Amino acid sequence: MYQEAARAMGLFDNRDEGIMAFDELVDTGAAPAQLRWIFCVLATEGSPALAIWDTHEQFLGADIRDQLLRTTSSPHPDVVRNRLLFILQSLLRGLGGSLVEIGLLEPVERQHEIDTECLQWGGDRDNLCTFKDGLTxxxxxxxxxxMHVTILENPSPIHIDGRAGRGKTYVMYPIIGALRKVDQLILLSASSAFAAKNYPGGRKTHYLYGIPVDEYNPHLKSSVGPHSDRAKLL
Ligand SMILES: Nc1ncnc2c1ncn2[C@@H]1O[C@H](COP(=O)(O)OP(=O)(O)OP(=O)(O)O)[C@@H](O)[C@H]1O
Structure with a gap:
């Protein structure tokens, strides 16, 4: 509407005006949610959305990436992009537009948990193996x-023990990194959120396995269905 008015007044003749306006918004530090809204408005008004997307995709999805950084050290760009496209799709629909109309691909409707887990660690593989050289x-x-046990066909469980502060947690980092680097799925859980967050991608055991927290429930039936995505991941 503003753009229509501006056009009518001869203030918005050039197609590049949309790009310039967006550049300026990014420079002033506008929040990603704001940028997404303006992006969709400009796109439905006929501004060259693809050019804006090509230059500013990282700003449009900056908060999504930040959110993922809470659980992974290197969020895969495809995961960030997919989530961003979902948001843009919904905003554009509200404005009567669509991603396809502006030349962007539709997001992948439903990413399996296995794909998501693999993608999450595929972003910056060289960063996954840090710490190894500093081990005692x-x-x-x-x-x-x-590492030896992980290449066996039928590996047995391993229990690592030691005095408090001896470096048990620390030694896990290069192990986790080395295995993720070669696309192994590593699911990390701890019984408290505080402990879980010590590990990259760590989750609360109750959440990961769907363990009910209702102490009056004698059956302890997991909320993870046998044919669910989570079951496949596990
Ligand atoms: N090889 C190492 N090089 C540098 N710092 C290390 C090394 N190993 C352990 N540390 C540091 O020592 C401290 C204790 O290590 P860590 O937390 O791994 O011990 P822990 O055995 O898991 O302890 P707790 O039993 O209390 O959970 C941490 O600050 C960790 O970063």
Whole structure:
């Protein structure tokens, strides 16, 4: 509407005006939600949305990436983009437009948990294996033993124990990183959220396995259905 009025007044003749206006908004530090709204308005008004998208996709999805950074050190760009496209799709629909009309692909409707988990760690693979060189000799023995077991066909469970502060958590980082680097799925859980957040991608055990927290429920039936995505992931 504003653009129509501006056009009528001869203030918005050039198609590049939309791009310039958007550039300016980004420079002034507008919030991603604001940018997304303006992006959709400009797109439905006929501004070259693809050019804006190509230059500013990272700003449009900055908050989505930040949110993912709480659980992963390197969110995969495809995951960020997919979530961003879902939001834009909904905004555009509200304005009577669509992603296809402006030349963007529709988001993938339903990403399986396995895909999401793999994608989440595929972003910056070289960053996954840090810490390995700084391990103590004792930690190195643990690292080698665990890595050895992971290549066996029928690996047995491993229990790592040691005095408080000995470096048990620390030694897990390069193990997790090395395995994720070669596309192994690593699901990390701890019984408290505080402990879970020590690990990249850590989740509360109750959440991951769908364990009910109702102490009066004697059956402890998991909320994870046998044919669910989560079951496949597990
Ligand atoms: N090889 C290492 N190089 C540098 N810092 C290390 C190393 N190993 C452990 N640390 C540091 O020592 C501290 C204790 O390590 P960590 O938390 O892994 O111990 P923990 O055995 O898991 O402890 P707790 O039993 O209390 O959970 C942490 O600050 C960790 O960063």
């Amino acid at each position: 000799q004792e930690q190195r023995v643990v690292y080698d033993s665990v």
